[in-house]
Amino acid sequence: MKALIELYIQQFKTTLAMMVAYRASLLIWMIGQVLEPLVYLIVWSIVSNNNGGSIGDYTTSQFAAYFILLMLVNQVTYTWVMYEFEYRIREGNFSFTLLRPVHPIHADIADNISSKLITTPSMIVVAVALGLVFHVSLAPQPWAIALFFPALFLAFAIRFFIEWTLAMLTFWTTRVGAANQTYFVLMLFLSGQFAPLALLPAPIQVLANILPFRWLISYPIDLLMGRLTFNQALIGLGVQAAWLIVSFILLRVVWRAGIKVYSAVGA
């Protein structure tokens, strides 16, 4: 355990050094992270204003609150392992990773957390500024705030496990673009990134509840927006816990099978 903590600290230093080495691209990346929800926010605000100030039970200012929170939740739960993995395997760098006496997932988790620690403060500043510009008011219950943080952490962990598992498809085929694209489209609609799920047709809402996507993005946002009762909130945490276990088991199963394939066909 102590060794792992040391590894995470050292990885933090490495990630920091890499980010400093690429300041400009980091800045561009962060602008992108802000722009995407901002575009949805503006579009939905216009539609809402033309609709008499609300759509469904979302007012224009609630749309703003929703997409600003979405920006933050996405910032915390986002991963880039699916792009990384393909590159690693194709370039053969993964072989070195495999020869190290530590599971490769640790370097990725540590790298992810490290870059989040570095970028999140400025994202919070941006979020507060946007909140002021769009006259957002949020008054979540204290219990909702208390539950938000474990919910956010679980959302990160599940998303990380799922995307690491999908990334491992590279073991079977080195061109995983199509699979990634399918995943991203599902994510866009079923997690609430494109629009609050409450505004989507009922069958899609059912699907979103069954699949993991909602629990990665929409659920923590709904908590802070005051859209869940205490009981609904607890059930949500339970569902997240279940997905955490499922995604972890899936990760392990796919890892074992994938590594077998990798070491059979040529590392």
Added chain:
Amino acid sequence: MIKDSGTAPTVDIKDLRKLYMVTQQESGAGAAVQSLIHRRKLIVPAVDGISFHLDPGEIVGFLGPNGAGKTTTLKMLSGLLHPTAGEVKVLDYIPWKREKAFLRQITLVMGQRNQLVWDIPALSSYELNRVIYHIPLDHYRRTLAELTDLLELGPLLHKPVRNLSLGERMKCELAAALLHQPQVVFLDEPTIGLDVTMQRRIRSFLTEYNQRFGATILLTSHYMADVQALCKRVVVIHHGKLLFDGELAKLVQKFSEYKTIIVQIGDCQNNMADYGEVVSCEDGRITLRVPKAQTARVTEQLLADLPVIDLLVEDPPIEEIIDRVFAQEKA
């Protein structure tokens, strides 16, 4: 540091095999469409039943032309590839299980690949390796100081790796691979693309590392100078099969049927062909190729017949011998 394990070999391979399944496709659009439905699969033996072992502290050259199965073998030895059949043991571990205790004692250096993080100084990658391999801090500092000294890394450690030249990067790669003082070192073309000075530097470093830490080293290289300088013993494979395992000198003896005789006389004479095959003649310096068995007789004759200023009998260059080994195999 030499592990006192009696007679147990450090590396032990018995009848090792690795088959690859490759899909084949003829050229042309028709074949491309056909391959969507049915792919013709072909089984190619990359390593086809080889056996050898390495004793603790040995440096052995692992030779063979491109595609002979050298890299595949090294990958099976380091645990990256699962053998199709046969036995591999390294330090008594089964490599493909990749147990942590095993991984901490080995290293694999591939001259064409790099493990260092491209955008940051090598020193940062070293620090990361320190925690990954659980190297105690004082130990780490001592080893790093030694490696820095041996490889003259001082001015390189703080530059981003992408700013280093190929040779500088290779030196930093070697240090990264050896920080945890592995007992077994697998080197795949460690000097590829490097200039002669840098090649020599790496060679003397490897000798030094081997002596200082008692490490067992298995090395592939296309540069025979590497092999001659480092390895007493060589293992030669071709088409996945073992061709030769023994002392480099024996390889020369076994496969060279000719000796080269270089005589310095006043000027070129036209009757030299009587003595042997004339390879070249420049400024009275004549190079003859003579069947090994006749070397003594021809030398005697040359000395008796001609006003010889200087005479030299040599084995042909090792490249030529290796060439002949592979050519024989083909025929």
